[in-house]
Amino acid sequence: xxxxxxxxxxxxxxxxxxxxxxxxxxxxxxxxxxxxxxxxxxxxxxxxxxxxxxxxxxxx
Numbered sequence: 001x002x003x004x005x006x007x008x009x010x011x012x013x014x015x016x017x018x019x020x021x022x023x024x025x026x027x028x029x030x031x032x033x034x035x036x037x038x039x040x041x042x043x044x045x046x047x048x049x050x051x052x053x054x055x056x057x058x059x060x
Contacts, residue, residue: 012031019027051057 016028016031019031
């Protein structure tokens with residue numbers, strides 16, 4: 001539900017659930033790794049934009 005609602009990837013949640021049920025570790029690790037990398041990249045971009053857009057915060 002989280003992967004389909006937040007990341008807008010239709011069917012990934014069902015595929016991940018079925019892979020966990022079938023114990024397909026490679027698929028589970030691959031999907032989770034991609035989602036974690038997207039999450040980290042989004043947080044990095046937000047932090048950098050926050051520093052640029054907020055005049056009270058400056059990285060020097």
